Amino acid sequence: MTLKHSRPAQASADSLLRIFTAPEDETSTLSIIEQKLSEDLAGFLGESIAALEKPLSLIEKDFQAHQIPTQPKFVSDYTDEIMQNLVAHSVHTAxxxxIGHMTSALPYFVLPLSKMMVGLNQNLVKIETSKAFTPLERQVLGMMHHLVYQQQPSFYQQLMHSASxxxxxxxxxxxxxxxxALWIARNRLFKAQGDFKGINQQGLHRALKHYGYDDIAILVxxxxxxxxxxxxxxxxxxRDNIISIPTDANNKVDVNMMRQKAAELTASNIRIMAIVGVAGTTETGNVDPLxxxxxLAQKIDCHFHVDAAWGGASLLSNKYRYLLNGIERADSVTIDAHKQMYVPMGxxxxxxxxxxLAQSIVHHAEYILRIGSKDLGSQTLEGSRPGMAMLVHACLQIIGLDGYEILINNSLEKARYFAQRIKDNPDFELVTEPELCLLTYRFVPAIVQQKMALALSRNDQSALKQFNDKLERLTxxxxxxxxxxxxxFVSRTRIKPAKYHRQVTTVFRVVLANPLTSEEILNQVLEEQSNIAKLDKQALSALLTLAEHYK
Amino acid sequence: MTLKHSRPAQASADSLLRIFTAPEDETSTLSIIEQKLSEDLAGFLGESIAALEKPLSLIEKDFQAHQIPTQPKFVSDYTDEIMQNLVAHSVHTAxxxxIGHMTSALPYFVLPLSKMMVGLNQNLVKIETSKAFTPLERQVLGMMHHLVYQQQPSFYQQLMHSASxxxxxxxxxxxxxxxxALWIARNRLFKAQGDFKGINQQGLHRALKHYGYDDIAILVxxxxxxxxxxxxxxxxxxRDNIISIPTDANNKVDVNMMRQKAAELTASNIRIMAIVGVAGTTETGNVDPLxxxxxLAQKIDCHFHVDAAWGGASLLSNKYRYLLNGIERADSVTIDAHKQMYVPMGxxxxxxxxxxLAQSIVHHAEYILRIGSKDLGSQTLEGSRPGMAMLVHACLQIIGLDGYEILINNSLEKARYFAQRIKDNPDFELVTEPELCLLTYRFVPAIVQQKMALALSRNDQSALKQFNDKLERLTxxxxxxxxxxxxxFVSRTRIKPAKYHRQVTTVFRVVLANPLTSEEILNQVLEEQSNIAKLDKQALSALLTLAEHYK
Known part of the structure; x- marks a missing residue:
């Protein structure tokens, strides 16, 4: 075998310079892999990632060395190694x-664009190391702002690129x-006033003292x-001051209970700093009554934040954006483009x-982020950051609103289809209905479902608990x-459905955001699960016996 | 022109699926660009990034639209646009x-590896979405831990992959x-004790109350x-509780003054939470007496953190690692691989x-990060994260300690070379000597240097101030x-050198971490600066007149 390397496995100043100046040969292992990535990503992932799971303890054996190796290594040798040790045992998220987590397939064009982003190696903390990437990122934020808040054109003309x-x-x-968002909410609540220089300068305990509160709280x-x-x-x-409010039968926060809790806290001289609305929840995909x-936030004069990290992309669908009604009243909104917007992680x-709003966390430094500059780093938690906004920009332009409309609608409608299939199948129970494109369910043999219904009708919680415990093992x-x-792959979680009187219930959790997930695949998932259930004979028979004996 | 697109500019379910299933054609604009990136990154950057700077206000005109476009766009059209609007006006950091910031050229192999990382789209928050990437990241942390702390092999065998x-x-x-690091320091100081459930549960003000301190402080x-x-x-x-301690003539913190300040604070019932050592400083590149x-940290029983974000890579040089002596005594150490380790941003x-240590910030959740799991997300500030550790892993293996030895030594020695050239040139003043590979200097005509020396010998601060003010404009x-x-490109900053009685002094700041920066380039930088100085005739003549008249 003839090895062609841009990089000889020896350390000399010349050979080292070559890794910065000489590209990988076209016939090198890494180049061949890259070619395959470009031509057939799904094929590469399908062939390279091992189908059968290797136990983590075995995988760890390949990552035991704790010393940085002394000798340099050929790029090709390194590539061969990680194809076997790392890539083969990574997760085929695409x-x-x-359908178990919020990671989806990626459009092809993000691969070469990512490579360009890495090659450009911009640092968004300041204009001096990012230049046009700064207005690009501001535009992406402007477009997403418009998606949520839909202000007038003049608003964006004046503010999108404003330094302040x-x-x-x-x-x-x-x-x-x-x-x-919560940092900003806290700092705005405890801003400078009179002798008090602001929480950012003097800290939380002096803020409470100055403003005369015993504590602060966040309702969610x-x-x-x-x-x-x-x-x-x-x-x-x-953490004790995150006040957890129960949800109703649809996993939406009970606003009456929140209102009551707010009154109690206020009466105890505890200042409510923020209300957080969830759109949608990570475990059931439901949207709070925003x-x-x-x-309520208006009434008690507190910050209103909406965590739409996952669900926010649904705003890209005209048909379903109503599901997030009220989000435009939030002071701040979280949206992850790497979830339902088909952008890579990060x-x-x-x-x-x-x-x-962000003025309350503004900071400056001498060598960068000078006052009056447009450096993005003066208002972010992170410092140095890559040019990821470019990939969001690309997806927004190349997919467009019309494209997202189709993709998002398909996801939501696929979830409804799957929910119906689960309901139609006598051996499965749909535990939470899909509001966006997430649902939970479990395998419950028909006879067990009948007996659980009976137990429910009798309000026999002890029997329900027995069923749920046995079902947990099987799930x-x-x-x-x-x-x-x-x-x-489906994920699993534990929720407390109102239906089961808040008993802990272990369920499968499914997120249907991958455009390539077909109805056929969904049907196969159920079939596979039915078959696997039969493999845990002990658990299944214990469950069936319990059902038979419950009269 | 025949356009070949994987993606027609219209929204239909079929055409949308194609962006996920059909790669870009080899002859498409994006594919051609990608090819160029692979074959000649420097050439691509050199040709694509405009040499002459375009004012930011003009660049912003290309990023004015605030509405997400309705119609999808051809990938090729989008690519053409960003090549003109974005790439041409990005910064040629490589x-x-x-030599103005901490971003360097990248080795070629990181480009295809980054593309693979993006294609795999792992999420390091949990094993279910990252699998082998989890042990890989733990190994990278183990290797870097060993670089700093050099514990015994058994230490790493037992702990590197331990869930707890x-x-x-x-x-x-x-x-x-x-x-x-500071979050951990704070939480460890105010851990649960008796009735107090810990600062993580009950917050800072109750922590101070329970432990009986009036405030906490960080010395740096x-x-x-x-x-x-x-x-x-x-x-x-x-921010007021970050207690800023003056530095000596070499920009290293004055430990005597820190000791004194620590005693004062302690006497005022202010608990010192942490001492932060800097290795090296962002503005002058100096290392504190670690x-x-x-x-001192041991004496007053507080957390000792070392911020070696930039300088930490110097540990990879056997020859110069002594410059960071004492770092192995730190409770925590920050190191950025995207600075001197040749890894892309992030x-x-x-x-x-x-x-x-990290136990004090551990958190769990039902659907992931279950107790006892090895999910990395249970001990990190961030949640979802990409598999960037792979690129650090690759650089450590492919460059190796022997390779880093050469690269780091070259950087440090290049800085010494440049410092000497500055000293040799009668019209430049070296303001801070390079300890690692960062130095500061400015253009000061010989006659001005002579008169400033005279003013210094007379301790004539008013005259010095006049010179420095005029020099600032010119710099x-x-x-x-x-x-x-x-x-x-060199950056600039403002420092207060002991030499000038702490008068604010504006200087050029240079970081010499790019292996491709030659001595010739450095000489050209000085020559270019001499020539530019002559262009600001007014500033230069005002300065020279001032010098002539100072007797």
Whole structure:
């Protein structure tokens, strides 16, 4: 075998310079792989990723060395290694049958564009290292702002590129977006006043002292994303001050209970800093009643944030955008482009209704981010950042609103189709209906469903618990086994459905955002699950016996 | 012209599916560009990026539309547009004469590997969406941990892949790394105790109350990175509690003054939460006396963090690693791989001496990050994250320690060469000597240097101020003009050198981490600056007149 390398495996100044100046030979291993990526991504992923799951403990054996190797390595040798050790045991997130998480197939054009982005290696923290990427990112934020808030053209003409305004902040993902929104909410609440120089300068305890509150709180549905708890921890507020409000039978926050809780807290001299609406929830895909939450936030004069990290892309559908009605009243909105917008991982955004909102977290430095500059870094949590906004820009232009309309509608309608198939199948139970394109269900043999209905009609919670416990084992088995077989993947989670009197219920969770997922694939997923259920004979027979004996 | 598109510019379900299934034709605009990137990145960048700078206000005109376009667009048309509007007016950060910031040329192999990373589209938040990428990232953190802390092999065998330990956290960049370190320091200081459930649960004000402190503070050199102030704001501590300690003549923090300040604060019942050492500073590239800081941190029992975002890569050189002596005593260390390690933007890390450190920020969620899982997301500030660790892994293996030794040494020695050239040139003044590979200087005509020396010998601060003011104008002019000409780029900053009695001094700032920057290029930079200086006749003659009249 003749090896052609741009890079000899020895360290000399000359050979090292070559990795910066001489490209990989066309016939090198890496070039051949790259060619395959360009010509047939699905084929590459399908062939390169092992179908059968290898246990993590075995995979770890290939990543045991703790010393940086002394000797340089040939690029081709390295490529061969990671194809075997890494790529083969990565997750085929783009597979049409991978419907367990929010990652989808990617359009082809993002691959060469990503490569261009990496080659350009811009740093968006400041104009000096990003130039045109700065107005591009501002435009992406402007377009997404318009998608949510639909202000007049003059609004965007004046503010989109203004140094002292920002229509949003681009970031690595929804977690940073949510943290940024709550950071702003906190800082605006405790702004400078009289002797007090502001929470940003003097900290939370002096802020509380100055404003005379005993504590602050954030109100959110019990289905709020875990990043909110992380934000409360990080911001010095404490996780206990994320006040979790129960949801109704449709997994939407109970606004009456929130209103009541707000009154109680206010009476105890605890200031409500923000209400967070969820659109949709990570576990069931439901959207909170955003207009009612906006009313409440207005009444108690607090920040209203909507976490639409996953669901926000539904605004791109004229047909279904009504499902997020009220989102335009939010002070800030989180949307992840790497979820339903078909952009690769690492593209989060938070949008600000009021373009002066981010002033409360503005910071400067001598060598960059000078006062009056348009450097994006002066209003972001992150510092150095890549030019990911370019990929969002590309998708918005190349797919267009008309294209997204079709893609989003297809996803939502596919979820409705799948829900119907689950309902039609006597051995499955649809646990939560799809509002957007996420639903939960489980395998429950027909006889068990009948007996559980009976137990429900008698309000026999103890029997229900027995059924649910046995079903949990089976659900976990099916999910794990299906994943390990490598044909398809659904995720699982634990929720507390109103129907089962809030008993913990383990369910399959399915997200249908991949345009390549066909109805046939969905039918196969159910069939595969039915078959796997039979493999855990013990669990299945224990369940059936329980059902038979319940009279 | 025959257009070949994988994607017709119309929205139909079929045409949309094609962007996910049919690659770009080989003869399409985007494919041709991609080919050029693979074959000749430097050529592509050189030809595609406009040499002459276009004013930002004109660039913005191409990014004015605020509505997401309705109609889809051909990929080729989009590509043509961004080549003209975006790529042409991006910044040639990889140019050997772009020596103003910390971005360098990239090795060729990172381009195809990045494309593979994007195509695989893993999400590192959890194993279910990243599988082998999880142990890979843990190995990268292990190797970097070993680079800093050099623990025994058994340490890494036991802990590198342990679910309840982490040797570090991978993140988008140094800012998030620094925030993570200080978040951990804060949470460990205020851990649960008796009735108090911990700051993560109950927040900062209750923590202070429980522990009986009036406030908390972080001690750091006045040259500390601006992300530390941002962290203090975010964490609820307040920017005023970042206590800025003066530096000595070499821009290293004055440990005596820090010691004194620590005693004062402690006497005022202000708890010192952390000492941050800088290695090296963003503006002058100097390294704090880390061992002395470690001693002090030990004495007052606080967290010791080292911000080596930029300088940390110097540990890869056996010859120069001594410059960071004491870093191995830090509780946490920030290192950015996208600075001197030749990895593209978006690869930050914080390393933990104690693998249980991150326990203080651990969080879980039902559908992912279950207790006992090895999901990386349970101990990171960010949620969803791309598989950037792969690119660090690749560079560590392909370049190897022997390769980095050469690259890092070359950078440091190039900086010494350039410093000597500046000193040899009668019309330039070296303001700060390079300790790593960063230095600052300015253009000061010989006659002005003589008269400033005279003013210094007389301690005539008023005269010095006059000279410095006039020099500032000239320095700014040269820097801006040089950037606009597009041949080379140095950055500028304002520092307060001890030599000039802390008068604000505007300087050129140069970072020499690009392996392709030759001595010839450096000589040209000085020549170009001399020539540009003559263009601002007014500023130059005012300066010379001032010098002539100063006797």
């Amino acid at each position: 597979a049409p049958s991978f 305004h920002s229509l949003g902040a681009f970031c690595s993902g929804g977690t940073v977006a949510n943290i940024t 549905s019990e289905r709020g994303h875990y990043s909110l708890g992380k934000a409360a921890d990080l911001l010095g507020i404490g 207009n009612e939450l906006a009313d 593209a989060g955004m938070v949008l600000f209704k009021d373009p002066e 976990r088995f099916i999910q794990k086994h299906q994943r390990e077989q490598g044909k398809s | 140019a050997p004469s772009f 330990h982490s040797l570090g956290a991978f993140c988008s960049g140094g800012t998030v790394a620094n925030i993570t 050199s006045e040259r500390g990175h601006y992300s530390l102030g941002k962290a203090a704001d975010l964490l609820g501590i307040g 061992n002395e800081l470690a001693d 690869a930050g890390m914080v390393l933990f001496k104690d693998p249980e 700014r002019f040269i820097q801006k003009h040089q950037r606009e000409q597009g041949k080379s």
